[in-house]
Amino acid sequence: MIMRKNLFVVALAAGILTFSSCASKKDLENCRNENNQLTNDYQNAKETIAANNARIKSLEDQLAQAKESAAALQGSLDRSLNNANSNNINISKLVDQINESNQYIRHLVEVKSKSDSLNLVLTNNLTRSLSKDELKEVDVQVLKGVVYISLADNMLYQTGSYEVNxxxxxxxxxxAKIISDYKDYDVLVEGNTDDVPINTSNAKMKNIRNNWDLSCLRAASVVQYLQDHFGVNPKRLTAGGRGEYNPIATNDTELGKQRNRRTQIIITPKLDQFMDLIGKAPETKQAK
Known part of the structure; x- marks a missing residue:
């Protein structure tokens, strides 16, 4: 009887150790997956912040130059006032130049403020209806009034194909709803691949010569899908492919290749529409 109890205890302990080992492996795998996702999100955030900082730096440089110009004109005016009896400087003209310089400074500050507001409005409109899972595979950026939407290929296409899934x-x-909200914008759908040659043994790929063909066909599939399923005006749409030649990450790692395999939807206002946007962002039904 005692021996049976001992055997039961040993078997029970072995089962607990086996279960604990399996649970630990599963937790480790979950941690690795979460770490990979956080690394990807962190890289995307760094790139977005870098682009925004570059824009801010450009405006700050222009503002600094304008202030320096105003200070130089003010100094010239002060010298002219001190030596008014010894020269023929046109004081009235110099004052006008200072006023113009100050007006330009105010204009730069206003444009920067409106540009930041416009980018925020467009970004909110694009991301307001995307779920958390979708936002993991959809990268949205707004730079200088141009909207860049980057979608991972595994959420768009069937495996080993250019057909939309x-x-x-x-x-x-x-x-498509956002594209419809900004109905006067031009829309470019741009396909991108990694640098791995296509598998021509795949029946779906046998008539495709290279990554150029694949990127163009994938972009054309998205354009056709937007037209056929959501009624987007085809006159607004352009399909293009850049193959493997527009990477945003290294192709030396699997994560880098995954980021390079993407389709970008670029929504661009014409110049006159961009100027209108600076004054007022278009309303949407959902906003109402």
């Missing part, structure tokens, strides 16, 4: 419908429907 059923999973993409929900996300593309939301992007």
């Amino acid at each position: 059923s999973r993409a419908e929900q996300t593309l429907s939301k992007i």
Whole structure:
């Protein structure tokens, strides 16, 4: 009887150790996946912050130059006032120049403020209806009034193909809504790949010569999908491919290749529409 109890205890302990080991492996794998996702999100955030900082730096440089010009003109005016009896400087003209310089400074400050506000409005409009899971695979940036939406290829296309999959419908429907809100904008759909040559043994790829072909066909599939399923005016749409030649990350790692395999939807206002946007962002039904 005692021996049976001992055997039972030993078997129970072995089972607990086996279960604990499996649980630990699963937790470790979950941690690795979460770490990879956080690393990807962190890299995207760094790139967005870098682009925004570059824009701010450019405006700050222009503002500093304008202030220096105003200070120089003010100094010239002071010298002219001190030596008014010994020269023929046109004081009235110099004052006008100072006023123009001050007006330009105010204009730069106003443009920067409106540009930041416009970018925020467009970004909010684009991301307001995307779920947290979709935002992991959809990168949205607004730079100088141009909207860049980058979508991972695994959420758009069937494996080893350029055909749009059923999973993409929900996300593309939301992007089509934004495109419809800004109905006067031009839309460029741009395909991108990593540097791995295509597998021509795949039946779906046998008539595709290289990554140029694949990137163009994938962009054309998205354009066709937006037109056929959501009624986007085809006159506004352009499909293009950049193959492997527009990477945003190194192709030396699997994560880098994954980031390079993407389709960008670029929504660009014409110059006159961009100037209108500076004054007022268009309303949307959802905003109402």
